[in-house]
Amino acid sequence: MFDQKACKRCGACLIACxxxxxxxxxxxxxxxxLVDREADDLVLANCAGCAYCDSICPTQSNxxxxxxxxxxxxxxxxGVSGLRIISEDVPFNIMSAGLETEKEAKLKRLDILKHPPPASEVFYLGCALSYIYTDLAQNKLFEKLPAVGGMQYCCGAYAWHAFGEKEAQIRGRQLLAELKKTGVKSVITFCPECEDMLGHIYPSIIDGFDISTRSVTDYLWEEHQGGRLPFTQPLSDKVTFHDSCAWRKLGPRIFESPRRLLRxxxxxxxxMKHNREKTMCCGAPLIGRNSQMAAGIAEKRAREARDAGAKVVAVGCAGCFSLSGAATKQGLETxxxxxxxxxxxGDKPPHRIEEIKTQLVGSVISAxxxxxxxxSKKYILKDGVVVGVPG
Ligand code: SF4
Ligand code: SF4
Structure with a gap:
């Protein structure tokens, strides 16, 4: 929550943005x-929601x-664009666009993800890895536990970010009921947004939300430490890790996990100059709203990676992969x-995530x-139901 009393109206947050x-x-x-709740189109239209300003504010006013x-x-x-709503009630969204490539195989896999066997711990894939970047979690590293995915297991970040607490509570309770049906007590998350929603937001707004979480990087680290995940083909490059904005509030431990795995x-x-809690946005949330600004932010981030001496940028979020275009221009791989x-x-992913991203962008543009x-079609969430807004 914004702390109106503590805010000194100094403007440091917007200067640093x-x-x-x-x-x-x-x-x-x-x-x-803004404090007087006057609509400020410049800020509202161009804010990426990255929360970097929260880390700058001297009074911790959020x-x-x-x-x-x-x-x-x-x-x-x-209402908001249907692209931002993860629901089968929206005929075209970013997940249905992702399904367009290798559709038959993806639908088969989705059916398995939607009907998991009883288990107390599962891989919680999130929507991006269920519909779009399916290769990332479909290999021998992830055979030890069942996986869940598809829209019925969506983390509901879209409801929280676009519509607020009431809609997020409805979505979170539905998710909790779905997980309890198969006896799930803990999940291994693949996406920083899912980790934030299940590990931080829902426990703070839903009584009894008691699913414990750990990130996939922690899981892989434990596998490696236990001798079950040997790295036979070492990486030899200088790598920089781009921390996701969604991790900002999850505490320092989460930032070390990908770094020790990379080492x-x-x-x-x-x-990079901005790292961990002070990470900077990749620009992805602004794609579609202000593409020029999104590209400028990505370029700034890619320059930080180059200045750090990196040859490779590693990301832990499929959305942050949008940095790849700007990174390529700086001579870096993502x-x-x-x-x-x-x-x-020693495994070879069937497709590079870069290839899938290009196909996704193509599907969205052609549709x-x-x-x-x-x-142009807009939707609202009202008491958990998706309603079209008359145009
Ligand atoms: S930096 Fe903090 S105290 Fe200053 S205006 Fe922004 S929210 Fe208020
Ligand atoms: S873009 Fe990020 S830093 Fe700028 S106002 Fe929005 S949340 Fe704050």
């Missing part, structure tokens, strides 16, 4: 308008929550951490070109 980059005077004016509150109130009236794989880990683990373990209403 990597997206907005305001002058001191402008930032002070804008923060006054300024990112202020912008989110205003935006959620607006979204509840005007165990033989990489020399070098750090990998998902799970691709690197597969390679160091929108053939039907322009797919991009």
């Amino acid at each position: 990597p997206a907005l980059q305001m002058t001191k005077d402008r930032a002070r004016q804008e923060i006054l308008r 300024p990112s929550e202020l912008r989110k509150d205003i935006l959620r109130a607006r979204n509840r009236k005007t 165990a794989m033989g990489a020399e880990v070098v750090e 990998y998902h951490l799970l691709e690197l683990v597969q390679m160091a373990a 929108m070109t053939s039907d322009a209403s797919l991009a």
